[in-house]
Amino acid sequence: MNIFFIPSWYPSRENPTAGNFIRNQAVALGKYYQNVQVIISLWGNEGTKLNFEHPLKVLPYLINNILDKPYICEISSRVFEFNQPALEWSARLFRGNINSILKANEKNFQKTQKKFGQIDLIHAHVSFPAGFVAMKLAKQYNLPYIITEHMGPFPLLPFLGNSRLMPLVLEPLKKANLVIAVSSKLQAELWKFKIKSTVVPNLINENYFKYFPQKIGSNFNFFSLGEISKEKGFEDLVYAIAIAVKKDKNLIFRIGGNGKCLKKYQKLAQILKIDSEGVPFGDQNVKWLGALNHQEVLKEFQHCNAFILPSHHESFGMVYLEALACGRAVIATCCGGPEDFVRKENGLLVEKGDIQAIASAMVKIKENIKDYPPAKIRSNILQEYSTKVVSKKIIDLYKKIASLRSQ
Structure with a gap:
C-alpha cells in the first residue's frame, strides 16, 4: 500500500x-x-x-x-x-x-x-x-x-x-x-x-521521550515550553508564579521558547516581586531558557518535577503528552486537547485564564507529588498514545x- x-x-x-x-x-x-x-x-x-x-x-x-x-x-x-x-x-x-x-x-x-x-x-x-x-x-x-x-x-x-x-x-x-x-x-x-x-x-515517540527517575530536593522544578505569547498562557503563568512563590519560595520555573511577547513577559517578571525585600523573581525563581533543540527539551522534561502550560487553546497539546511520556505530572488548562488525556492520576486541569487556580495547582502538585508515580504515568499514557x-x-x-x- x-x-x-x-x-x-x-x-x-x-x-x-x-x-x-x-x-x-x-x-x-x-x-x-x-x-x-x-x-x-x-x-x-x-x-x-x-x-x-x-x-x-x-x-x-x-x-x-x-x-x-x-x-x-x-x-x-x-x-x-x-x-x-x-x-x-x-x-x-x-x-x-x-x-x-x-x-x-x-x-x-x-x-x-x-x-x-x-x-x-x-x-x-x-x-x-x-x-x-x-x-x-x-x-x-x-x-x-x-x-x-x-x-x-x-x-x-x-x-x-x-x-x-x-x-x-x-x-x-x-x-x-x-x-x-x-x-x-x-x-x-x-x-x-x-x-x-x-x-x-x-x-508520542516513546523511544525518544523516555522515563527518567525523578529527583525531589528542597527546590521543586517546573518546566514550561511553547511560543511565548498570550495565546499560550504565558502572561497568566507569570502572574500565577507571583502568587505561588509567596506561598512557597522553593518553586522554580524554567521556561523554554521564543515569541513575540518574550521581552514583555520578562519585564513583567522583573516588576513583580517575591517578597517585601523586593527581590525580582526573575533572578531567583524563574529562568528564561530561550529556544531549545530536541535534546535540550528532552533534558528539561527529564530533570523537572512537573510540567505546566496554561494555554488558551490547544487542538491537541503535544508538549503535555511528551511530559507524560517522561513520567512527569502536568498542569494544563481546559483548552481543547488536554481534556482527553490529563486525568487525576497524572496531573491537574484548571480553567483557562484563572490565575488563582493556576497558582493553587502549582502548590498542590508539589505538596502531593508522591501521588504521581512517574513510571505509572508513563505506562498509562503509552497504553493509548x-x-x-x-x-x-x-x-x-x-x-x-x-x-x-x-x-
Missing part, C-alpha cells in the same frame, strides 16, 4: 518542531507495517511562509527557496521525502499561492508513481493547503483521500468570513472520504460546521477506506 502524505506543516532546519508529530506518524507507519510505504510530499512547507508584513524576512525566505532543490530521500524504513520547492504565503493573499503549491505536489505525485507504482490513498494533514491539494489530486487521479485536522482553534480567522467557513477549507473537508480530528474538542468544533470526523490522536497503538488505528482506517473503494 502506497500512501501519499501531504503535510501543511513539516520540520526543517530553520523550524525543527513544525509538524514533527506528522513526520513521527509517517515513520511509525513504515516501522510497523511492512506492506506500507509512505511518501511525504514537500514544497517548502516547514512552518514558514513568505511574510510581507515583515520585509526584512522576505529576502532570506526567497533566497532559501531559490537554493532549495528538488530531492528524494529515504528518512526511515519505507518512508520517503519528495521535495519540489514552491513559494507559500498567507491564504488571505491570492489564496496563499495555492496553484503553485498544487503543481509542486503534482510533480511529487507523478515522481512517486514512476518510482513506486500506483498510489492507493492520499493522506493530508490540515485542511489548507494540504487538504485542498489532496482534494484536487484525488479528483484528477480517482483516488480516496483522508484529512487529519490539526488546526486550532478551528477555524483560524483567515478561513472564516461572516461566520462562515471559507470554501478553501470547507470543500476539502466535505468531500474527503474520511476526516480525522486529533481531539474530542476539535471533533466538536468541526461538527459546528456539520463536518463529521473520527478521533485519532497524535502519537504509543506509536504502535495509534499507527494501528490509522492503518485500520486506511484498510476500511480501501475496502469501500474496491466494492
Whole structure:
C-alpha cells in the first residue's frame, strides 16, 4: 500500500518542531507495517511562509527557496521525502499561492508513481493547503483521500468570513472520504460546521521521550515550553508564579521558547516581586531558557518535577503528552486537547485564564507529588498514545477506506 502524505506543516532546519508529530506518524507507519510505504510530499512547507508584513524576512525566505532543490530521500524504513520547492504565503493573499503549491505536489505525485507504482490513498494533514491539494489530486487521479485536522482553534480567522467557513477549507473537508480530528474538542468544533470526523490522536515517540527517575530536593522544578505569547498562557503563568512563590519560595520555573511577547513577559517578571525585600523573581525563581533543540527539551522534561502550560487553546497539546511520556505530572488548562488525556492520576486541569487556580495547582502538585508515580504515568499514557497503538488505528482506517473503494 502506497500512501501519499501531504503535510501543511513539516520540520526543517530553520523550524525543527513544525509538524514533527506528522513526520513521527509517517515513520511509525513504515516501522510497523511492512506492506506500507509512505511518501511525504514537500514544497517548502516547514512552518514558514513568505511574510510581507515583515520585509526584512522576505529576502532570506526567497533566497532559501531559490537554493532549495528538488530531492528524494529515504528518512526511515519505507518512508520517503519528495521535495519540489514552491513559494507559500498567507491564504488571505491570492489564496496563499495555492496553484503553485498544487503543481509542486503534482510533480511529487507523478515522481512517486514512476518510482513506486500506483498510489492507493492520499493522506493530508490540515485542511489548507494540504487538504485542498489532496482534494484536487484525488479528483484528477480517482483516488480516496483522508484529512487529519490539526488546526486550532478551528477555524483560524483567515478561513472564516461572516461566520462562515471559507470554501478553501470547507470543500476539502466535505468531500474527503474520511476526516480525522486529533481531539474530542476539535471533533466538536468541526461538527459546528456539520463536518463529521473520527478521533485519532497524535502519537508520542516513546523511544525518544523516555522515563527518567525523578529527583525531589528542597527546590521543586517546573518546566514550561511553547511560543511565548498570550495565546499560550504565558502572561497568566507569570502572574500565577507571583502568587505561588509567596506561598512557597522553593518553586522554580524554567521556561523554554521564543515569541513575540518574550521581552514583555520578562519585564513583567522583573516588576513583580517575591517578597517585601523586593527581590525580582526573575533572578531567583524563574529562568528564561530561550529556544531549545530536541535534546535540550528532552533534558528539561527529564530533570523537572512537573510540567505546566496554561494555554488558551490547544487542538491537541503535544508538549503535555511528551511530559507524560517522561513520567512527569502536568498542569494544563481546559483548552481543547488536554481534556482527553490529563486525568487525576497524572496531573491537574484548571480553567483557562484563572490565575488563582493556576497558582493553587502549582502548590498542590508539589505538596502531593508522591501521588504521581512517574513510571505509572508513563505506562498509562503509552497504553493509548504509543506509536504502535495509534499507527494501528490509522492503518485500520486506511484498510476500511480501501475496502469501500474496491466494492
